Each structure stands twice: as structure tokens, then as C-alpha cells.
Amino acid sequence: MRIAFIGLGVMGRSMALNLIKGGFEVRGFARSKDKAVKLEALGIPMTLSLSQAVSEAECVITMVGGPRDVEDLYFRHEGILNSAAKGALLIDMTSSSPDLARRIHAEAQQRGLEALDAPVSGGDKGARAGTLSIFAGGDQKTFDRALPVFKAMGRDIILEGPSGAGQSTKLANQIMVAGSLAGMCEGFAFAKSQGLDLQKVFDSVRRGAAASASLELYGERIIAGDDQPGGALSYLVKDLRCAAGALEGSGLDLNVAAAVLKNYATMQDEGDGALGTQALTWFYEKHRKQN
Amino acid sequence: MRIAFIGLGVMGRSMALNLIKGGFEVRGFARSKDKAVKLEALGIPMTLSLSQAVSEAECVITMVGGPRDVEDLYFRHEGILNSAAKGALLIDMTSSSPDLARRIHAEAQQRGLEALDAPVSGGDKGARAGTLSIFAGGDQKTFDRALPVFKAMGRDIILEGPSGAGQSTKLANQIMVAGSLAGMCEGFAFAKSQGLDLQKVFDSVRRGAAASASLELYGERIIAGDDQPGGALSYLVKDLRCAAGALEGSGLDLNVAAAVLKNYATMQDEGDGALGTQALTWFYEKHRKQN
Numbered sequence: 001m002r003i004a005f006i007g008l009g010v011m012g013r014s015m016a017l018n019l020i021k022g023g024f025e026v027r028g029f030a031r032s033k034d035k036a037v038k039l040e041a042l043g044i045p046m047t048l049s050l051s052q053a054v055s056e057a058e059c060v061i062t063m064v065g066g067p068r069d070v071e072d073l074y075f076r077h078e079g080i081l082n083s084a085a086k087g088a089l090l091i092d093m094t095s096s097s098p099d100l101a102r103r104i105h106a107e108a109q110q111r112g113l114e115a116l117d118a119p120v121s122g123g124d125k126g127a128r129a130g131t132l133s134i135f136a137g138g139d140q141k142t143f144d145r146a147l148p149v150f151k152a153m154g155r156d157i158i159l160e161g162p163s164g165a166g167q168s169t170k171l172a173n174q175i176m177v178a179g180s181l182a183g184m185c186e187g188f189a190f191a192k193s194q195g196l197d198l199q200k201v202f203d204s205v206r207r208g209a210a211a212s213a214s215l216e217l218y219g220e221r222i223i224a225g226d227d228q229p230g231g232a233l234s235y236l237v238k239d240l241r242c243a244a245g246a247l248e249g250s251g252l253d254l255n256v257a258a259a260v261l262k263n264y265a266t267m268q269d270e271g272d273g274a275l276g277t278q279a280l281t282w283f284y285e286k287h288r289k290q291n
Numbered sequence: 292m293r294i295a296f297i298g299l300g301v302m303g304r305s306m307a308l309n310l311i312k313g314g315f316e317v318r319g320f321a322r323s324k325d326k327a328v329k330l331e332a333l334g335i336p337m338t339l340s341l342s343q344a345v346s347e348a349e350c351v352i353t354m355v356g357g358p359r360d361v362e363d364l365y366f367r368h369e370g371i372l373n374s375a376a377k378g379a380l381l382i383d384m385t386s387s388s389p390d391l392a393r394r395i396h397a398e399a400q401q402r403g404l405e406a407l408d409a410p411v412s413g414g415d416k417g418a419r420a421g422t423l424s425i426f427a428g429g430d431q432k433t434f435d436r437a438l439p440v441f442k443a444m445g446r447d448i449i450l451e452g453p454s455g456a457g458q459s460t461k462l463a464n465q466i467m468v469a470g471s472l473a474g475m476c477e478g479f480a481f482a483k484s485q486g487l488d489l490q491k492v493f494d495s496v497r498r499g500a501a502a503s504a505s506l507e508l509y510g511e512r513i514i515a516g517d518d519q520p521g522g523a524l525s526y527l528v529k530d531l532r533c534a535a536g537a538l539e540g541s542g543l544d545l546n547v548a549a550a551v552l553k554n555y556a557t558m559q560d561e562g563d564g565a566l567g568t569q570a571l572t573w574f575y576e577k578h579r580k581q582n
């Protein structure tokens with residue numbers, strides 16, 4: 001199956017390489033020649049024309065920054081919806097908004113195309129290892145068609161429901177992650193303020209009720225004072241804003257996720273959006289109130 | 292070693308039974324004769340006089356409701372500090388306030404007694420299995436003296452630092468737990484609001500970045516609509532209030548823990564304090580805002 005892969009950042013390039021390893025004929029797209037040359041050196045055949053890459057593919061995968069990039073890629077004049085070959089399978093793996101996923105799905109149907117939303121969890125590690133969790137939304141027959149493609153990149157692969165359900169599941173996942181990250185960071189910030197030895201705290205709590213993937217991923221980094229990503233906090237800001245958007249008009253006030261978003265958005269506004277999510281640990285001390 | 296054990300609730304009775312199994316000579320205390328009879332039937336020798344139980348013991352363990360009960364037990368006229376035999380080892384395993392632990396420690400020292408704070412994590416399951424995590428605060432030599440006692444009840448046993456450090460570590464643990472619980476509950480509340488299948492969401496997220504002890508302990512119960520404890524939410528309210536108290540004057544605003552506390556305190560005020568912590572999942576829908 002010929003696959004056009006659009007969005008070859010840290011995650012995308014590992015996913016594309018796993019597709020190639022899985023026997024798929026992948027063609028990448030990059031806007032700049034410099035980038036294309038670098039990605040070809042990694043082993044990903046590239047083209048500089050989006051419409052050409054898309055029109056020649058049976059399957060188009062997008063893995064870009066966020067909903068605005070997705071909307072532009074799919075809906076602009078020379079974009080994916082206008083360029084795709086009849087019957088093509090369009091898979092957006094970007095973490096984005098459920099509404100946008102449904103709009104793409106409806107538009108694709110009208111043109112005789114098939115579309116899935118299929119955001120992932122597992123980070124750069126999971127992308128490299130081919131062990132991503134994939135949250136798919138769309139029709140069963142489209143999902144079945146896409147399954148061999150997903151299997152080259154992921155491990156836990158679930159059709160969550162109709163179009164948009166993949167994005168909604170990813171947002172539910174991110175709300176859970178936000179809580180566990182913030183709990184961990186505030187717990188360490190509290191421990192520090194009480195003069196505790198953070199290593200002892202970590203050793204004490206990691207196997208009990210506070211155990212979490214967040215602690216395993218970031219506990220040692222926090223103890224070492226390391227605020228580098230891992231996952232850049234700006235992605236979590238984007239996802240939590242998507243979740244807030246999806247809740248609009250529902251009357252549901254998820255105030256804990258809102259508090260986490262407020263903190264991370266403040267960090268982003270202060271120019272720290274590229275820091276790792278665990279950097280929240282030091283936010284509270286920086287914003288300490290004077291008495 | 293003769294041990295007086297005060298506070299034979301769900302946790303305390305399992306801990307006392309493990310001490311007996313470990314070869315310690317335990318004497319329990321209960322205020323009412325009915326309770327004493329029931330606990331004796333479980334295999335715990337009982338007395339109806341607190342001061343007698345305490346004065347005859349080399350080690351006194353307290354495992355009661357919260358700081359107010361602890362303060363009363365230790366400081367009242369016929370309480371532990373006035374009744375304990377010279378050189379006795381006093382161990383408060385209640386989750387309580389670091390300040391109170393330091394007051395007990397100072398008072399004990401003046402009277403030739405030794406005191407440790409040693410709250411635990413691991414719930415009724417860990418208490419029964421003898422696999423509690425024990426967070427101790429106090430002097431090294433007192434800790435060494437208490438270690439055989441702790442080993443009969445727990446697995447991860449750490450001297451966190453001087454008096455109060457055990458309580459502070461427990462509070463750090465509870466802040467982490469609060470975040471991961473609330474993240475999980477809000478994630479499921481979000482998923483429900485978006486029409487997702489909660490079982491699919493659970494299967495999708497449990498091995499990824501959202502993985503947590505909270506999810507493993509409560510995910511299935513939430514899917515089943517089960518709001519019964521596990522851990523009653525009123526205990527978390529108490530602990531988060533202790534944490535807020537310990538932060539007073541520090542200028543540190545842990546706003547995520549504060550948001551979690553606000554929700555659980557509201558549930559408690561509404562008469563739901565005995566529900567399990569996972570019942571937060573249904574709080575948001577109950578408090579949905581009308582548009």
C-alpha cells in the first residue's frame with residue numbers, strides 16, 4: 001500500500017520508518033528542501049509537492065502540530081481533500097479536536113474518500129518502538145482497512161466509536177495525564193517546601209496509591225532538577241484547550257483540569273512552553289506569594 | 292515486646308493481628324464493651340482502660356481518625372503522655388499533621404519517652420497483607436528500635452527525616468493521589484459526556500501515560516457505576532486539609548490540590564463523605580451548570 005506521510009517531526013519520522021520497516025511504500029512530504037534532504041538521509045523517500053504526494057497515495061497519514069495545521073492541510077485549495085485519489089484512506093493521527101475530525105469525515109464521505117481520526121499515546125519512545133496506543137474513530141470497515149497500517153506503528157489499537165471518538169478518547173487520556181502530572185509535581189513541590197529528601201519521598205510513594213506512569217517517567221528527572229522534555233508542556237496546553245472546547249455548552253465544569261491548564265498556559269505565556277511537563281514542579285515556588 | 296494498640300478500625304485491627312502473628316504481645320483498647328468483645332473474638336486481647344493499657348506497654352501504637360483524636364489521646368489528663376511508662380516508645384500511625392507530630396515528639400522527649408510519626412499507605416488491602424508503606428519521622432535510634440514492629444506490618448519502611456517528616460511525606464503522597472484520582476475521574480466524566488464507551492477508554496489508556504494505581508484500583512468500579520469505598524473520600528478531605536495547614540504562611544499555592552479538595556469537601560458537605568474517592572466521577576454531572 002502506498003502511503004503519503006505528512007508531518008515528520010520527532011513522532012512522525014519514527015512512525016514513517018516503522019511503516020517502511022513493515023513493508024509499506026512511504027512517501028514523505030516536507031515544505032523545505034533542507035528538511036527533505038535530512039529526512040531522505042534517515043531513509044524516508046521525500047517529495048516537495050504535497051498534492052503530488054497525496055494524489056499518488058492510497059493512504060494519507062497526517063501527524064502535525066494541532067487542529068489549525070490539520071484544518072489547513074485538509075481544507076485548503078491544494079489540500080488533502082481536493083488532491084486525494086478516489087477511494088483513498090485519510091488518517092489524521094494528530095491530537096486534535098473531535099469536531100474537526102467529524103468535519104473531515106463528512107467532507108471525505110461526500111467525495112468518495114474514507115477518513116479516520118487516530119491520535120496516539122506513548123510519546124517518542126512508543127513511536128520508535130512501534131508500541132503506540134492508537135485511539136481510532138470512524139467506520140468499522142475503514143478501521144479494518146487501516147488496521148495493517150496501525151499494526152506497523154502501535155500495540156493497543158482500539159476503534160473507540162464513530163468519527164471523532166478517537167480524538168475524544170485522546171482528550172480523556174490527556175485529562176487523566178494532566179491530573180496525575182500535576183498531582184506529582186505539587187506533591188514534590190510540597191515535599192520540597194517541608195524540607196523532605198525528594199529521593200526518599202520518591203522511594204516511599206512509587207509503589208503505593210500514588211504510583212503512576214508520570215512518577216516513573218519523571219520522578220528521577222524531578223529529583224535531578226531536570227526540566228527538559230520528554231513531552232513539551234505546550235502540547236498538553238493545546239490538548240487541554242481542545243478538551244475545554246469539546247465541553248463548551250455542556251455545563252460540565254472539570255475544574256481540576258482547568259487548574260492544571262491555567263498553570264501550564266501561564267508557563268507557556270512566560271516563554272517556557274518548550275519545557276517538559278514535569279517543570280510544573282518549580283512553577284509554584286516561582287509564583288510564591290509574598291506575605 | 293508488649294504493645295498497646297489504640298484505634299482498631301478497619302486498618303488498625305489488621306495491623307494488630309499482624310503484630311500478634313509476628314510474636315508481639317498486643318493489648319488493644321476500646322471504649323465500649325461491645326467493641327471490645329467483638330475485637331477479642333477476632334483474636335485481639337483487649338482492655339477497657341486506656342491508661343492501664345498504656346502504662347503496661349513498652350510500645351504504644353495509635354491509629355485513629357485524625358489530628359483531633361490524636362491530640363486528645365496524647366495530651367488529655369489521663370492520656371498517653373501522662374500514662375506511658377518511662378522509656379516507652381510511642382508511635383502515631385494516624386495520618387495527621389506534621390506540627391502535631393513535632394509537638395508530641397518534643398513533649399515525649401521532656402518526659403523521657405521516645406516518639407515517632409509513622410503514617411502508612413496501602414489501604415485495608417496492604418494492612419491485611421502486611422505490605423503497608425510506612426513513612427517514619429523521628430530520631431534514627433528510635434526508628435531502629437521500632438523497625439521490628441514496622442516489619443510485622445509493612446514492606447517499604449523509610450525514615451524520611453526528623454519528627455514530622457513521616458506526616459509530611461504522607462501528605463505529599465496524598466497530594467499526588469488527589470491529582471491522579473481527580474484526573475482519572477474527570478477523564479471518565481469527559482468520556483461519558485462525549486458518548487464514549489468507558490470500557491474501551493479504560494482499555495485504551497491504562498497502559499500508556501495515564502497509567503496509575505488509581506486507574507487499576509478504581510477503573511473497573513467506575514465502569515460498573517460503583518461508588519462504594521475502597522477509601523472513603525472523607526479521609527482525603529482530612530489529609531488535604533492537613534496539607535493546606537502545613538503550607539500556611541509559605542506563600543505556596545498548590546491550586547490543583549486545592550481544586551480537588553474543594554470538590555471532595557463539597558461532596559462531604561452534601562452528606563457523601565462515606566463514598567469512595569472514585570465517586571468524584573459523578574460529581575461533575577450532578578453539578579452541571581444550566582445554560
